[in-house]
Amino acid sequence: xxxxxxxxQISLLLxxxxxxxxxxLEQLMPLVYNELRLMARRHMRRQPSGHTFQTTxxxxxxxxxxxxxxxxxxQSRSHFFGVAAKAMRHILVDYAxxxxxxxxxxxxxxxxxxDNMRVTNQSSEDVIALDEALNQLALLDDxxxxxxxxxxxxxxxxxxxxxxxKVSPETVKRDWSFAQTWLLRELKx
Numbered sequence: 307x308x309x310x311x312x313x314x315q316i317s318l319l320l321x322x323x324x325x326x327x328x329x330x331l332e333q334l335m336p337l338v339y340n341e342l343r344l345m346a347r348r349h350m351r352r353q354p355s356g357h358t359f360q361t362t363x364x365x366x367x368x369x370x371x372x373x374x375x376x377x378x379x380x381q382s383r384s385h386f387f388g389v390a391a392k393a394m395r396h397i398l399v400d401y402a403x404x405x406x407x408x409x410x411x412x413x414x415x416x417x418x419x420x421d422n423m424r425v426t427n428q429s430s431e432d433v434i435a436l437d438e439a440l441n442q443l444a445l446l447d448d449x450x451x452x453x454x455x456x457x458x459x460x461x462x463x464x465x466x467x468x469x470x471x472k473v474s475p476e477t478v479k480r481d482w483s484f485a486q487t488w489l490l491r492e493l494k495x
Contacts (some may be wrong), residue, residue, distance in 0.1 A: 312337065313383045320380035331373065338383075342368060342390060345460055349394050353433075359401050367397045384466040388452065391460030395437065402433040439492040443485060450485040453478055 316337050322330035346364040353359070371393040372386075380386050444451045449471060456462040456470065457478075464482075468475045 316383040316386070317380075320383065320386050324378045324380050335369070338386070339365070341387060345387070345391060345394060348461060349398060349459065353398070359398070364394060364397060368393045371397065382469065384456070384462055384470045387460045387462060388456040388467075388470050391455045391458075391462075392452075395440075395455060395459050399433055399437040402431075435493060436489070439489050442492060443488055446488075447481075447484075449473075450481045450488075453481040454485045454489070457482055 316334065319330045319334040319337070323334060342365050343361065346361045346368070349364060350359070350361045368390055372390060380389075440451050440454060443454075452471060453467055456467045457464075462470075464475045464478045467478045471478065
């Protein structure tokens with residue numbers, strides 16, 4: 307099956323699942339599992355060493371959140387992975403908050419963002435700081451947060467993001483550039 311056919315089949319199964327077809331979900335999961343695993347690995351590489359949450363745990367938590375969640379009006383494969391990226395972000399932030407609640411004190415490190423918006427060796431404080439900054443950005447412009455989630459967390463292309471958001475690729479690029487600059491400024495405070 308070619309990538310385009312696979313993407314089309316995923317989109318069709320998502321639509322069927324949206325309409326309540328649970329069998330479509332069973333057929334869908336083997337098709338999306340590898341991409342979910344790649345997304346989870348990207349997230350987990352950014353976690354501090356000694357992190358006890360595993361890639362498989364993140365995939366399973368994401369699956370549970372997606373399967374049991376309110377969001378079922380899937381528009382496409384890209385939309386699904388955008389929502390999955392947001393779910394992964396929330397799961398890791400919740401995990402980081404629970405870890406912080408167990409600790410007392412500690413030095414808060416800054417999140418380092420390179421030009422390509424890669425976060426490396428995040429501490430749980432970094433994950434929480436990034437989440438708080440994204441929540442603040444959402445108050446200004448929710449679409450820019452969705453662009454960050456889909457590009458940074460899900461690894462979707464500009465064209466895929468444009469399709470999900472129903473905007474031009476140039477708008478996605480502008481939103482990404484603005485969000486990147488805004489987040490860097492907020493995280494330096």
